[in-house]
Amino acid sequence: MPNIHAPPPDLDRMFLALADPSRRAVLERLAEGPASVGELARPFSMALPSLMQHLRMLEGCGLIRTEKVGRVRTCRLEPHAMDAASEWIARQRAVWEARFDRLDAYLQILKNEEEQKP
Amino acid sequence: MPNIHAPPPDLDRMFLALADPSRRAVLERLAEGPASVGELARPFSMALPSLMQHLRMLEGCGLIRTEKVGRVRTCRLEPHAMDAASEWIARQRAVWEARFDRLDAYLQILKNEEEQKP
Numbered sequence: 001m002p003n004i005h006a007p008p009p010d011l012d013r014m015f016l017a018l019a020d021p022s023r024r025a026v027l028e029r030l031a032e033g034p035a036s037v038g039e040l041a042r043p044f045s046m047a048l049p050s051l052m053q054h055l056r057m058l059e060g061c062g063l064i065r066t067e068k069v070g071r072v073r074t075c076r077l078e079p080h081a082m083d084a085a086s087e088w089i090a091r092q093r094a095v096w097e098a099r100f101d102r103l104d105a106y107l108q109i110l111k112n113e114e115e116q117k118p
Numbered sequence: 119m120p121n122i123h124a125p126p127p128d129l130d131r132m133f134l135a136l137a138d139p140s141r142r143a144v145l146e147r148l149a150e151g152p153a154s155v156g157e158l159a160r161p162f163s164m165a166l167p168s169l170m171q172h173l174r175m176l177e178g179c180g181l182i183r184t185e186k187v188g189r190v191r192t193c194r195l196e197p198h199a200m201d202a203a204s205e206w207i208a209r210q211r212a213v214w215e216a217r218f219d220r221l222d223a224y225l226q227i228l229k230n231e232e233e234q235k236p
Contacts, residue, residue: 011136011139012139013137014137015133018133018203018206031210032213033217077210077214082211085203085207086207090204095146096195099150
């Protein structure tokens with residue numbers, strides 16, 4: 001039975017994860033395909049403990065998935081995990097635009113009333 | 119002359135600003151229309167200094183604009199300021215999807231080759 005009470009996506013942790021250029025660079029790299037931790041470390045010239053901390057944060061909020069086979073840990077993007085963040089932004093824009101549509105409609109009514117005056 | 123060297127939008131500060139439920143609630147309220155600081159403070163039952171700090175952060179990264187007339191400071195959403203954040207997310211998804219399209223095309227080639235075998 002599907003869990004209909006799934007917790008809402010944790011926007012706090014997701015936006016916080018996206019607020020760091022190294023973490024965004026990791027996500028940009030993983031959008032091109034899976035990579036091992038070693039492959040990720042190379043271009044960033046970042047100390048491995050720092051990188052691991054970033055990866056743990058990205059995995060903790062569901063933005064990436066990692067899997068260890070033997071000695072190699074492979075990281076993959078969870079592309080739909082970011083949907084919650086972009087949907088939140090899109091929703092605010094929709095509310096904003098609906099407000100302007102209502103304002104437009106109201107101005108049109110005022111204009112029509114003005115034109116109908118003798 | 120337009121500034122062609124405009125600094126890139128500060129995604130770090132923008133995502134950090136979005137990583138707090140009170141700040142997102144302020145943005146959600148402002149999507150419905152401008153509000154004074156007093157109007158914003160009421161539903162959030164938040165101490166004014168905390169609210170002011172959130173507002174300064176939102177204004178600092180360009181997500182809102184505030185204007186003081188007399189004793190009243192009015193806050194407004196800058197709806198297009200969030201575009202940079204949603205565009206960054208959309209770009210990662212596009213890279214990801216292009217990768218799957220290439221994979222699909224490659225699998226189709228393999229399938230066609232397989233079918234053409236005697």
